[in-house]
Amino acid sequence: MAALEVGRVCMKVAGREAGKYCVVLKKMDNTFVLITGPKQLTGVKRRRCNVEHLEPTQYSLKISAEAADAAVIKAYDAIGLTKKLSLRLPSPEVMKEIEKKVKEIPKKVEKPKKEKKPEKPKKEEKKEEKPKEEPKEEKPKKKGITIKFKIPTLRKKKPKEEKKVVKKPEKKEVVKKKPVKKPAKKPAKKKPTKKPKKAAKKGKKKK
Amino acid sequence: MVRPKLRSRSKRRKKTRTPGNRLITQYKKRRPKIAKCGICGKPLHGVPRLKPTDMRKLAKTKRRPERPYGGNLCSRCMRELLRKTVRDTFKS
Numbered sequence: 001m002a003a004l005e006v007g008r009v010c011m012k013v014a015g016r017e018a019g020k021y022c023v024v025l026k027k028m029d030n031t032f033v034l035i036t037g038p039k040q041l042t043g044v045k046r047r048r049c050n051v052e053h054l055e056p057t058q059y060s061l062k063i064s065a066e067a068a069d070a071a072v073i074k075a076y077d078a079i080g081l082t083k084k085l086s087l088r089l090p091s092p093e094v095m096k097e098i099e100k101k102v103k104e105i106p107k108k109v110e111k112p113k114k115e116k117k118p119e120k121p122k123k124e125e126k127k128e129e130k131p132k133e134e135p136k137e138e139k140p141k142k143k144g145i146t147i148k149f150k151i152p153t154l155r156k157k158k159p160k161e162e163k164k165v166v167k168k169p170e171k172k173e174v175v176k177k178k179p180v181k182k183p184a185k186k187p188a189k190k191k192p193t194k195k196p197k198k199a200a201k202k203g204k205k206k207k
Numbered sequence: 208m209v210r211p212k213l214r215s216r217s218k219r220r221k222k223t224r225t226p227g228n229r230l231i232t233q234y235k236k237r238r239p240k241i242a243k244c245g246i247c248g249k250p251l252h253g254v255p256r257l258k259p260t261d262m263r264k265l266a267k268t269k270r271r272p273e274r275p276y277g278g279n280l281c282s283r284c285m286r287e288l289l290r291k292t293v294r295d296t297f298k299s
Contacts, residue, residue: 012264012292013286019275 004033004051008060009081021085023055023072026065032072038069040090040098041076059084070099111145209234242280246288254278 004010008024012035022044026034033051037044046069061075073089082089082170090098213234213277226238236239242254255265264268271278 011289012275013289014282016273018285019289055290057297058299144262 004054004056005060006065007063008056008083009059010054010056012037012044012049012053014050015054020044021087022056023061023063024048024054025067025072028029034066036069036072036096039074040069041073041082041087065079066081069101070095073098150164159179242278244284245279246284247281249281251278251281 004024004027006026009075010024011023012018020037021042022035022037024033024035027046028034031051032048033054034046035044035049035054036046039045053173059073059079059081061079061081063072063075067075073095076087077089082085089095130132170202217237218234219237221235224230224231224235231245236258238256239258242251243249244251255262255269257265271280274282274285276288279286
């Protein structure tokens with residue numbers, strides 16, 4: 001069968017999307033391929049997929065690499081594949097929503113790539129290029145550093161002020177109370193614990 | 208003596224200790240056999256070994272894997288079957 005090129009219509013063979021059709025959008029590695037149903041047409045969402053989980057058919061669509069979902073649906077319809085594969089075209093209302101997303105989709109696809117690969121180098125760059133990338137740097141600072149500092153400062157400052165005025169007399173009171181309470185509690189605890197055990201043993205033997 | 212109905216060995220016998228410290232045998236139904244693939248006969252994953260009454264109490268997603276032929280065929284046989292159908296239907 002033909003190779004997995006851009007625009008090749010395939011059937012997903014593994015997983016919960018098995019038995020559904022999809023289109024190859026881009027070749028990522030020797031093992032992975034970017035595919036889409038699109039989700040509104042066949043139920044396969046835009047995702048990365050292992051080549052072994054695809055079975056190519058003889059059909060192929062005329063699509064540019066990483067085409068939007070709306071363009072893919074039109075390409076399906078142009079060849080008449082929707083009838084051959086017995087696919088239902090999405091309703092016009094849904095189609096409008098898909099066409100609106102055309103501008104958003106390429107951004108979504110690009111973002112994860114940028115985040116995944118350059119994360120490690122970015123950390124090094126952030127330290128060096130602080131003035132250049134202001135918005136990206138502010139977010140991690142707020143998450144990481146400010147929260148860490150706020151909590152300890154609040155805890156440290158308040159008790160220091162209170163200790164000077166109030167806590168010194170409190171400590172003396174606490175020390176006096178403890179020895180009085182302990183002897184009173186211990187005997188009270190021991191007595192009830194012993195009684196039910198004996199009662200339970202006796203009850204079992206009797207029965 | 209046990210009820211004659213329970214004397215058959217088709218029941219599962221379980222010995223339990225009562226709160227009054229006695230040993231008694233409880234008679235229960237046996238569990239069904241492990242679900243197996245319809246083609247190759249391998250035991251299936253993700254299908255719990257419960258009585259049909261208990262299977263009803265589970266959510267549908269917990270009764271079988273969520274894919275075509277889930278709970279009937281193993282994943283490998285399902286793949287081969289789908290591949291065959293694609294190759295046969297689109298030959299001509």
